[in-house]
Amino acid sequence: MMTMAPQVHGQINPEDQSPKVVELWLKKLGHVKHKKLTKLHFYFHDTLSGNNPTAVEVAQANITSKSPTLFGIVNVMDDPLTVGPEPASKIVGFAQGFYASASQQDVGLLMTLNFVFTDGKYNGSTLSILGQNHVFHNYRELPILGGSGVFRLARGIATAKTYAFNATTGDAIVEYHVIVMHY
Incomplete structure (x- = not known):
């Protein structure tokens, strides 16, 4: 018989990590009133195939090819961030960093990256992400640990949801909703 852990004040149900x-x-936190709260919405295009990939493999362990989760593989990325899910949609920035398959039981990526904004009022600003991304879960929550420019001293959450995934090529389009507190 499964028992439920008691709900702690301020916690969200881990089964429901939707942006809303x-x-x-986040609005229930008292210190939010002393900082700016910015919401962003964009799409992340991770392309491993074709003549101009935006993510490339840079390392893998000896056991990676035998692992169902590709445990030990490391990719570096410079993925465009766009307004819409279409690849030709307006680019507002890039996701630059790396991700590694860090789970033997699930396709779970350790992601270390910056969202580097190149358009509009956030041009030249960044948000730094470090977290676990279980890519086959409906919603994934990645912590924002800092930022630069408009987003100095940023803290927040980036919620990811796969919009499209090609199992043959590994190409993916991921929808992001970002809520960030900053000064």
């Missing part, structure tokens, strides 16, 4: 639930949770 995360935003409601």
